[in-house]
Amino acid sequence: MEGAHLILFWLALAAYGAEAGFRLANVATSSAWRSPVFAGVLLHAAFLGLRWGLSGHAPMTGLFESLTVFSFCCAFAGLILCGAGETDAAWKPLSILVLLPQIGAALIDKRMTPLVPALDTPWFASHVGLSFLGYGFFAAGLALGIVYLRAGGEAVYQAAGRSALYGFSAFSAGMVCGGIWAYYAWGSYWIWTPKEIWSVIVWIYFASLTHLKFIPAQEGWPGWTKRLEMGATAAGYGVVLLTFLGVSLLLRSSHSF
Amino acid sequence: MALWRLLTSLKTCAWAGLAFCVAGAVGSVLIGRYPVLFADMDSQVFAGWFARKGFADPAATSWLYGLLLATALLGVNAACCTFDRLVQIFRGTVTLHRLLPHVMHLAFLGVVLSHLVSAVYGDRIPGITVPQGGFAMVGGTGLAMRLDRFDAVMAPQGYPKDFSATVTLFRDRTPVARGVVRTNEPLFHEGYGIYIKNFGTMPLGIPYAVFDANRDPGAAAILAASLLFTAANLLYLFPTRRNDA
Numbered sequence: 001m002e003g004a005h006l007i008l009f010w011l012a013l014a015a016y017g018a019e020a021g022f023r024l025a026n027v028a029t030s031s032a033w034r035s036p037v038f039a040g041v042l043l044h045a046a047f048l049g050l051r052w053g054l055s056g057h058a059p060m061t062g063l064f065e066s067l068t069v070f071s072f073c074c075a076f077a078g079l080i081l082c083g084a085g086e087t088d089a090a091w092k093p094l095s096i097l098v099l100l101p102q103i104g105a106a107l108i109d110k111r112m113t114p115l116v117p118a119l120d121t122p123w124f125a126s127h128v129g130l131s132f133l134g135y136g137f138f139a140a141g142l143a144l145g146i147v148y149l150r151a152g153g154e155a156v157y158q159a160a161g162r163s164a165l166y167g168f169s170a171f172s173a174g175m176v177c178g179g180i181w182a183y184y185a186w187g188s189y190w191i192w193t194p195k196e197i198w199s200v201i202v203w204i205y206f207a208s209l210t211h212l213k214f215i216p217a218q219e220g221w222p223g224w225t226k227r228l229e230m231g232a233t234a235a236g237y238g239v240v241l242l243t244f245l246g247v248s249l250l251l252r253s254s255h256s257f
Numbered sequence: 258m259a260l261w262r263l264l265t266s267l268k269t270c271a272w273a274g275l276a277f278c279v280a281g282a283v284g285s286v287l288i289g290r291y292p293v294l295f296a297d298m299d300s301q302v303f304a305g306w307f308a309r310k311g312f313a314d315p316a317a318t319s320w321l322y323g324l325l326l327a328t329a330l331l332g333v334n335a336a337c338c339t340f341d342r343l344v345q346i347f348r349g350t351v352t353l354h355r356l357l358p359h360v361m362h363l364a365f366l367g368v369v370l371s372h373l374v375s376a377v378y379g380d381r382i383p384g385i386t387v388p389q390g391g392f393a394m395v396g397g398t399g400l401a402m403r404l405d406r407f408d409a410v411m412a413p414q415g416y417p418k419d420f421s422a423t424v425t426l427f428r429d430r431t432p433v434a435r436g437v438v439r440t441n442e443p444l445f446h447e448g449y450g451i452y453i454k455n456f457g458t459m460p461l462g463i464p465y466a467v468f469d470a471n472r473d474p475g476a477a478a479i480l481a482a483s484l485l486f487t488a489a490n491l492l493y494l495f496p497t498r499r500n501d502a
Contacts, residue, residue: 114412117419117440169490176483185441187452187471188381189479190372192298194285201281204331208274215267239278251289 005054006110008047009068013102015040016075020095031084032091037075037098044072055112058125060132062113067105069129070244073136074098081140081163086155087147094143097237123181127174131199134171137163138206138240145234149227157226160233161213168206175203194251198243205239264337273330280323291317300383303376332369335362353492360489367482371475380449380472387424388465395470398449401427405435407456407464422453422466438468448472 018036022029029035048069051059059065075098082090141163148156178199179189190196209232263269288295294317298306311318339359346355382396387404395402402424409420421439425432426446434446443450455467 114414114416114418117417120419121441123441166494169494172490173487176487179483180480181441183450183473183476184443185452187443187450187469188299188473189476192288192295194288197281197285197288201278204274204277204281208271211267211270211274215271247285251285 005047005050008043008050009110010106012040012044012047012072013099013106015043016071016095016099016102019091020099023092023095032079032082032088033084035091037091037095038079040098041072041075041079044068044075048072051112055115057115057120058129060125060128061115061119064105064108064110066128066132066244067101067108069132070135071098071100071102071105073132074101074139075136077133077136077140077163077166078143080166081137081144081159086153087144087159089151090140090143090147090156090159092143093146094140097139097143118185121181121185123177123184127178127181130170130174130177132174134167134169134174135240135244137167137170138237141167141233142237145230148230149234157230160230161210164206164209164233164236168203168210171203171206175199194247195243198239198247202236202239202243205236209233209236261337261341264333265341266334267338269334270331270338273327273334276323277327277331280320280327284320284324287317287320294318299381301381302379328369332366335365339363357489357493361486361493364482364486364489367485368479371478371482373475374478375473375475378474380470382449382470384454385468385470386465387468388459388463390463391465392427395426395449395451398447398470399428400433400447400449402451402468403427404466407466409456409464417456420453420456420466422456422468424451424468426451448474 015036019040022036032038048059051065060069074094078091078094078098082088082094141160144156144160144163147153148160182191183189209229212229212232288298294310294314307318307321311321315322339362343356343359346359380396380398382398385393385395385402387393387402389404389407392401392403394400403426404422404424406423407420408422410418412418419439421437421442423437424435424444426434426444434444436444438444438451438453440453443452445451449470449472452469452471453466454469456464457467458464
């Protein structure tokens with residue numbers, strides 16, 4: 001059973017691969033809900049649920065589980081924000097953003113690892129899960145931002161705005177859970193590590209972005225337009241990637257894989 | 258009037274946010290580049306650390322000045338914005354949806370101010386090592402801690418699956434608190450949390466445990482403000498009209 005559950009992982013990968021292939025070949029379904037990615041999300045959810053049951057803890061420890069949960073959250077957020085209509089075009093870049101972390105996960109050790117005592121708390125799953133959900137919305141924001149910059153569209157603009165707002169909300173809740181967890185586990189809700197600092201950078205970045213939407217045109221923000229806002233929404237994904245992977249790979253932090 | 262416009266402006270929020278991001282990014286690199294300077298940053302409260310090292314080595318800690326200034330500006334901006342808008346809101350139509358962003362502003366201010374309280378009036382007592390059956394003083398609190406019993410459940414692979422310490426706290430030789438401390442389950446007494454950090458065995462085979470004792474007087478307020486922020490944020494997601502903040 002422990003090895004068999006990985007079949008679901010590979011099937012989800014195949015579905016995401018099919019989605020990306022169809023999109024790149026401009027073979028699109030009428031809606032994301034009737035596409036391979038929807039089947040992929042269902043398979044992926046079953047895989048994560050089964051792995052949770054088998055390991056006895058949330059499948060969010062280590063690089064393999066982090067990458068595959070990241071992929072799942074990107075696909076899930078995409079289904080919420082890019083279901084149909086103008087926003088469906090965002091699936092072309094978004095299917096790649098869903099596929100890449102799943103491919104990354106496919107290339108590394110998939111064995112279930114025991115939980116260290118500090119991670120044995122519901123705050124761990126809520127902190128990591130909500131943070132990744134935020135990352136998923138920010139990934140959808142990148143895809144929607146690209147589509148808006150290339151083709152415009154009010155529905156795409158609105159969906160990209162929602163991606164920043166939803167992502168910010170999920171990420172904020174994740175930070176609160178992380179603070180509570182850290183307070184009980186390590187004696188402080190805040191420690192000075194690059195990961196924590198970058199988490200607050202992500203929070204401040206998207207908090208500022210959600211505020212910039214309200215700058216009235218007559219206030220004369222130099223060059224601040226919808227296009228620039230969409231560019232900033234798309235660029236936010238770079239900040240997220242630096243926080244998620246860059247800090248672990250480039251900087252020394254106790255808060256890494 | 259110009260100053261008030263500056264303090265309530267969304268542009269100020271944007272520039273302060275950008276300054277925070279730049280200062281934080283620089284700091285995340287410098288923390289790794291100057292490990293000796295920043296190594297003890299978490300083993301004492303921030304104000305004490307900053308008073309000692311921030312002024313002694315201003316170049317390597319310049320990013321912290323940037324972070325503090327940007328945070329202060331964001332806080333002042335949020336406070337002024339909320340005051341300004343609340344006056345307008347209460348002169349017009351008051352709806353929950355118009356109030357929610359300002360509830361979030363006030364919660365953000367609550368977090369920042371409560372963190373300031375913890376950073377100034379908190380306490381960190383790291384590395385209290387106690388052998389089983391032995392005593393150790395808890396810093397300068399006047400409390401003494403006895404490790405009554407230590408238990409560890411080891412996995413066949415050799416890593417600890419679970420470990421716990423039964424401890425008793427004494428003041429003036431009188432027991433004042435007793436409890437089991439394990440990871441994620443500290444013992445709280447007189448505002449201090451007792452956290453188990455490590456364990457081992459002494460040369461004679463007697464187990465010992467290492468504890469930290471931390472006090473964060475702003476923690477409860479931070480929790481309350483964070484939950485308020487989250488609740489307001491979630492409520493804000495549901496209504497459809499969002500252009501009236």
